[in-house]
Amino acid sequence: MTYDQIRVLHSLLGDIVLESLHLLDTDCVSRLDCEKEAKRQLYKIQETPDIQDSPKDSKDRPLYSRLCMIYPEYHCSCDFFIHSVVCEQTALMCRHVLATILYETLNDQQNNNVLNDDTFARILYTWNTSRS
Numbered sequence: 091m092t093y094d095q096i097r098v099l100h101s102l103l104g105d106i107v108l109e110s111l112h113l114l115d116t117d118c119v120s121r122l123d124c125e126k127e128a129k130r131q132l133y134k135i136q137e138t139p140d141i142q143d144s145p146k147d148s149k150d151r152p153l154y155s156r157l158c159m160i161y162p163e164y165h166c167s168c169d170f171f172i173h174s175v176v177c178e179q180t181a182l183m184c185r186h187v188l189a190t191i192l193y194e195t196l197n198d199q200q201n202n203n204v205l206n207d208d209t210f211a212r213i214l215y216t217w218n219t220s221r222s
């Protein structure tokens with residue numbers, strides 16, 4: 091990804107571009123594939139909460155998992171997506187959705203996991219948007 095491409099994205103989407111690139115750079119994004127016949131995919135993004143919301147020592151900060159889907163329509167389980175994208179419609183997407191799109195686009199797909207139907211369904215239906 092070139093500097094000019096990042097600048098164009100930043101002019102369209104703002105600081106979530108930098109936040110998304112940080113998620114990719116720190117290997118926070120992984121793709122969960124259901125068995126090949128089903129062709130269903132989810133994305134799991136693990137990140138620490140904002141510094142002001144947690145203890146200063148990074149080892150004590152819990153990891154939060156977010157669930158994202160980008161096909162056929164994108165959706166994320168984070169509060170920002172629900173509040174700013176769905177309800178108020180003041181943002182196009184959250185940093186997690188952009189990170190998953192960039193994850194696919196940049197072909198940086200080192201963290202893919204193939205799951206059977208039962209495991210995939212259990213993750214989808216028991217997802218906890220808080221800590222994991």
Ligand SMILES: [Zn+2]
Binds near residue numbers: 156170
């Ligand atoms: Zn999100």
